[in-house]
Amino acid sequence: MKKIIVAYDKKFGIGADNDLLWQRNLPSDLQHFKELTGGHAIIMGRNTFESIRRPLPDRQNIVISRSGVSFDGVQVVDSLDEAFNIVDSGKDAFVIGGGQIYKLAFDTVDQIIATEVDAEFKNATVFFPVINRTLWREVSREKHLADDRNLYNYDFVVYERN
DSSP, X not given: OEEEEEEEOTTOEEEETTEETTTTSOHHHHHHHHHHHTTSEEEEEHHHHHHHOSOOTTSEEEEEOSSOOOOTTOEEESSHHHXXXXXXXXXXXXXXXXXHXXXXXXXXXXXXXXXXXXXXXXXXOEEOOOOOTTTEEEEEEEEXXXXXXXXXXXXXEEEEEO
């Protein structure tokens, strides 16, 4: 199955300065990401990979780049179609960003797994496409309140294409 996994703020902001807006102040989101993507394929753009700085363990790491770069432990391809085509049999494909890759994938995926952060970050420079509720239906929502480890209220939400 083709999926997007993303975290965004109230205005669909996802990043600034090649980092998450909330940086490391929402560890439950990172744990959620790890649990869902483990054992599957993750597809990302070069900037996203460079912000992570290493292949993520227990995942097939695929980077989309036309610059001819190569990275140890990563498969580099020229297009989103090529990325989807090389996902190992039996694995789900999770598109993990960044903004340009999300836009490319938005009309091709079956599911969006979103962490909706109950905050607005004025420094956001990268945004996720607005989810049109006539094209996508919410199938689950799990609410979480801020605590001593997670500085913001947030919801884990799953959308499926209508």
